[in-house]
Amino acid sequence: MPKKVQLSAYGGVDQLRIVDAAKPEPGAGEVVVRVVAAGTNPGEISIREGLLKDRFPMDFPFGEGTDFAGRIDAVGSSVTEFAPGDEVFGWTERRSAQSEYVVSSPANLIPKPPSLDWFRAGSLFVVATTAVAAVSAVALHPGEVVAISGAAGGVGSLAVQLARRAGARVIGIASTENASFLRSLGVEPLAYGDDLAERLRTLVPSGLDAFIDLFGGGYVELALTLGVAPERIDTIIDFAAAQKHGVKTDGSAAAAARETLAWVANLVAWGEIVMPLTAIYPFALVRDAYVELARRKARGKIVLALDAAITEPIRPPQATA
Numbered sequence: 438m439p440k441k442v443q444l445s446a447y448g449g450v451d452q453l454r455i456v457d458a459a460k461p462e463p464g465a466g467e468v469v470v471r472v473v474a475a476g477t478n479p480g481e482i483s484i485r486e487g488l489l490k491d492r493f494p495m496d497f498p499f500g501e502g503t504d505f506a507g508r509i510d511a512v513g514s515s516v517t518e519f520a521p522g523d524e525v526f527g528w529t530e531r532r533s534a535q536s537e538y539v540v541s542s543p544a545n546l547i548p549k550p551p552s553l554d555w556f557r558a559g560s561l562f563v564v565a566t567t568a569v570a571a572v573s574a575v576a577l578h579p580g581e582v583v584a585i586s587g588a589a590g591g592v593g594s595l596a597v598q599l600a601r602r603a604g605a606r607v608i609g610i611a612s613t614e615n616a617s618f619l620r621s622l623g624v625e626p627l628a629y630g631d632d633l634a635e636r637l638r639t640l641v642p643s644g645l646d647a648f649i650d651l652f653g654g655g656y657v658e659l660a661l662t663l664g665v666a667p668e669r670i671d672t673i674i675d676f677a678a679a680q681k682h683g684v685k686t687d688g689s690a691a692a693a694a695r696e697t698l699a700w701v702a703n704l705v706a707w708g709e710i711v712m713p714l715t716a717i718y719p720f721a722l723v724r725d726a727y728v729e730l731a732r733r734k735a736r737g738k739i740v741l742a743l744d745a746a747i748t749e750p751i752r753p754p755q756a757t758a
Contacts, residue, residue, distance in 0.1 A: 441536035447487035463513035474559025502534030506559035575647035579604030587651035589615035713737030
């Protein structure tokens with residue numbers, strides 16, 4: 438029988454179980470996709486652990502995952518945009534992407550460009566829309582200076598490049614291991630840690646114009662201390678600080694559209710921007726994938742492969758620091 442990830446309670450990775458599931462049938466206006474690859478995202482850890490149950494209440498049991506890529510398996514009545522065999526990617530709002538088969542609205546899918554590989558396609562939606570929303574939120578102008586925390590992660594690695602495309606000078610806050618990678622993107626790396634505020638003042642004596650927080654843990658307060666106006670600060674994770682200080686919280690939902698996904702996908706497919714992969718995990722090792730993701734050390738994305746031929750994690754070559 439087809440397999441899917443299912444959770445029966447809030448908790449740790451032990452709650453991630455792969456269970457048998459009946460193959461779904463498309464309803465009117467729906468399609469069924471045979472999934473090739475599905476993304477993992479840090480927000481899914483918070484949802485699984487119950488940390489976001491007030492913002493995202495869930496009824497048990499529920500599935501896991503938002504982004505995916507695959508081939509159309511079946512189409513429901515009135516669907517004319519896609520046909521069986523078409524290669525597509527996109528997202529589901531039903532938390533069910535980490536499954537062998539996903540039911541989707543055609544409105545949440547776009548054709549996969551031939552030059553975009555399955556693994557980047559299958560993990561693109563959340564990071565692409567989040568990066569676009571965060572960069573748009575701080576309204577960058579050419580010549581301005583923006584600092585971005587979590588700059589080498591899945592969202593960060595795209596956000597720094599989009600900010601550069603907007604003409605900004607970008608300071609990427611990340612580990613020292615990611616310094617060479619960030620420099621290769623035209624970003625000025627700055628290690629997180631002690632005396633960060635003072636080091637930012639030294640690096641940018643005229644002051645920052647904007648700040649994008651993709652990591653949490655006090656970066657909103659840091660940006661305010663450095664004199665960044667609240668309306669030029671966006672956090673995708675520190676909602677308590679945002680409520681307290683009146684900064685923005687634009688994330689994936691603010692840019693969740695096919696047009697946004699298609700734009701970023703074409704930039705990646707044609708090499709205009711880089712989308713790094715940390716690892717490709719076989720579906721059976723979904724728990725291991727989330728253990729690594731929880732360490733918050735990934736450069737780019739950690740992806741699940743639903744190809745039975747992939748039985749061990751694959752780690753593409755990475756640039757070294």
